Amino acid sequence: xxxxxxxAPRQTKRFEQKRGAILDAAxxxxxxxxxxxxxxxxxxxxxxxxxxxxxxxxRRKEDLAAACFLAKIAWLDALIAEAEAAQCPEARLRLFLxxxxxxxxxxxTGERPALIRFHDVRALPSPQAETVFAAYNAFFRRMRALCLxxxxxxxxxRTARNARTHLLVSVVQTMRVWIDRYxxxxxxxxxxxxxxxVLNGLAAPGSAWPPGLDLALPDPEWxxxxxxxxxxxxLINEQGYRGASVEKISAHxxxxxxxxxxxxxxxxxxxxxxxxxTFDRIRRTQDxxxxxxxxxxxxLAAATATLVAHQLSEAGPLLRWIAVGALPDGLRADVTRxxxxxxxxxxxxxxxxxxDGSIRPCDPSIAAQVVNSTIDAASELDRWAKDIDAAAAxxxxxxxxxxxxxxxxxx
Numbered sequence: 001x002x003x004x005x006x007x008a009p010r011q012t013k014r015f016e017q018k019r020g021a022i023l024d025a026a027x028x029x030x031x032x033x034x035x036x037x038x039x040x041x042x043x044x045x046x047x048x049x050x051x052x053x054x055x056x057x058x059r060r061k062e063d064l065a066a067a068c069f070l071a072k073i074a075w076l077d078a079l080i081a082e083a084e085a086a087q088c089p090e091a092r093l094r095l096f097l098x099x100x101x102x103x104x105x106x107x108x109t110g111e112r113p114a115l116i117r118f119h120d121v122r123a124l125p126s127p128q129a130e131t132v133f134a135a136y137n138a139f140f141r142r143m144r145a146l147c148l149x150x151x152x153x154x155x156x157x158r159t160a161r162n163a164r165t166h167l168l169v170s171v172v173q174t175m176r177v178w179i180d181r182y183x184x185x186x187x188x189x190x191x192x193x194x195x196x197x198v199l200n201g202l203a204a205p206g207s208a209w210p211p212g213l214d215l216a217l218p219d220p221e222w223x224x225x226x227x228x229x230x231x232x233x234x235l236i237n238e239q240g241y242r243g244a245s246v247e248k249i250s251a252h253x254x255x256x257x258x259x260x261x262x263x264x265x266x267x268x269x270x271x272x273x274x275x276x277x278t279f280d281r282i283r284r285t286q287d288x289x290x291x292x293x294x295x296x297x298x299x300l301a302a303a304t305a306t307l308v309a310h311q312l313s314e315a316g317p318l319l320r321w322i323a324v325g326a327l328p329d330g331l332r333a334d335v336t337r338x339x340x341x342x343x344x345x346x347x348x349x350x351x352x353x354x355x356d357g358s359i360r361p362c363d364p365s366i367a368a369q370v371v372n373s374t375i376d377a378a379s380e381l382d383r384w385a386k387d388i389d390a391a392a393a394x395x396x397x398x399x400x401x402x403x404x405x406x407x408x409x410x411x
Contacts, residue, residue, distance in 0.1 A: 019057050021047045024113035027068050031116060035065045035123040036242035066128035068116040073135045075103065075115060080142050090406070093147045093168075094195045100172060101191030105184035118173055119322030122238045140384070143169055147405070155409050163385040163396040164405055170377030171198060171370055177321055178343075178369045193366045201404035202350065202367060203297060204360045209399060209410055211301035213292045217284055227253055228263055230315075233274045236323045237379055241271060268328065275335050278319040281310060282342050289349065296353020300346070304371055305398045308378040309390035317379035343372045374401045 025046035029038045040061050044054040058064035083096035106112040124132055144165040148156075156164070171194065182190055203209070231252040235244035246267055250260045264270045289303040311317045324336050346368035353359030374397070381397060382388050388396070399410050 018047070018049075020113060022049075022054060022057055022064070023068055023071055026064050027072075027114040027116040030065060030068060030120060031114070034120045034240045034242055035061070036240060040064070062125055062128045065116075065120075065124060066132050069118070069121060069124075069132045070135055072115045072118070073132075073139050076100075076139055077142065079103070080139075080146050083146060089147050089149065089152045090199055093199065093405075094192070096146065097172070097191040097195045098188055101175070101179070101187040104176065104179060105187040108180065108184040108187070117176060117322075119320075120240050123240050123243045140165060140169060153406050153408060159385045159388060159392070160396040160409065163381060163388065163393070164400050166377065166381055166384040167374055167397055167401055168198060168405060171373050174321070174369070174373030174376065177373075190366060193363050194370060197362060197367055197370045198405050200360070201400075201402050201407060202300070202353070202359050202362060202371075203403050204353070204358055207295075207297045207358050209301070209403065210394060211294075211298050211305060213289065213294050213298050213302035215285060215288045215292065215302050215306040217281075217288055217306070228260065228270060229274050229277050232270050233278070233317060233319050236271065236274065237317060237320050241323065241327050244271075268331065271327070272331060272335075274319055275323075275331075275338075279338055279342060281318060282307065285310075286342070286345055295356050295358035296349040296351070297358030299349040300353060300359070300371070301398070301402055303346075303349070304375060304402065305394050307375045308381075308393050308398050311375070311378035312382065312388070312390050312393055318376070320376050320379060344368060346371050371401065374398075 022043060026038075026043045029042050029046065032038075033042075038061070040054055040058075041051045043064065044051045047054075054064075058067060079096055079099045082099055083092045086092040086095045103112065107114050118136070121132060121136070122129075144161060147168060148161050148165050150161075153161075153164075175191070175194065179187055179190055228249065231249050232244055235248055235252060238244075239248070244267075246257055246260055249267075249270075250257050285303050285306050288306075289299040292299065292302065294302075307318070321339060324332060324339065327335060344365070347364040350359055350362070350364040350367050350371075354361055354364065378393065378397065381393060385392075385396065395410055400407055403410075
C-alpha cells in the first residue's frame, strides 16, 4: 500500500520554468485573441513545444486559461498583502496602485511574465469558471477590506461599499487599456495620479451635487433589429465576440436561427451595428452635455450620470472596451480608433472645468480614462451591488467617482 501521508514530490526547476513560459505565452495569446480565438497549438508554437507536449502541463485549453486567471489573481493578492502594511485605507490604496503600476512596467519591459486580462473570463466553461470566479470573488472581498473596510466611510451599507469597490477595481483593471501610451518608467507616476483622482475626485470646492443639467435623451425610434442588437451586446460583453454565437444570440431571444437571418445578414454586420449603437449613444450624450452649457463640472457630471443610468436601463448596456480585443481584424482597427476618440473627448469638459474653477487641478487625460473606465464598468454594477437602480447608482457609484472614494454619502 502506498503511503498517502507523504507530500507529493516537488516539481523540478525545469518543469516550473517551462510551465512559467507556457503561462506567459498563453496570457499574451489570450489577451490578443480571446480564449475562444486561441488554440493550444498557438501557445505551444510560441514556446517551442508540440501540442501533445503542452498537454503534459495543461490537458485542455480551458485548464490553461484558468491557470492564467488564477496566476493573475494570485499576483493581485500578493499586492494586497504588501499594501496591508500601510496604516490607513488611503495609504493602502496608494501603495497598492504603486506596486501594481510597477508590475505593469515590468511586464511591458519583459522583466516579468505577462499576465492575462480579465476581459474574457466569462468565456470560461464549467468547471473551470466556478474555480476562477470563486478566486475572483475572494479577491474582490480582499480589495473591499483593504480600502473600504466597514468603518472607512460612515453611513455606507454593504451595497454602497460594493459599488465603490467595483468602481475601484474597474479603474485598476482598465489601466492596462491606456497605460501603454506612457513610457514604462512613467507608469508609477501615472498610477500616483490615478490614486489622487480616486481618493480626491474631480470636484472643486463648491461644485454642487447632483448636476443641475438634465440630459434625458429619447432612444432612437424602435426597429425590429434592436432586440438582436441588445442581445448581442449583452452576450459579447459576457462571452466575447466568439462566444456570442448566432445560436446563443437566438437562444437569448428565444427565436430560431432562421429568424436571426431574416433580420440580419450575418453576425459580423450585427456586431458592427452593436458598436455603432454604442458609439451613437455615447456621442449623443456628450453632444447633449455640450449643448446644455454650464460649467465643465456640470457637463462632465451630467454626461457621466446619464451614461451610467443608460447602462442599467432596459435600453442598455453599452458595449465594453473588453469586447474589442477578440474582434476580427477587419473590425478591430476602426472600432478601436473610434472608441479611443470618444474616450479622449471626455478630457474637454475636464479641462474646461479646471479653467472655470469647477474641477480641481488634475491631469485631464488621465482623469478622462478614470471616468470612462467607471462608465464602461457600470454594465456589470448590478452583479456586485445587487438590485441597484439608476438613482442608487448615481449616489453610490457616480458620486464617489467625482467626489472621491471616501466622500460621505450625499445628503
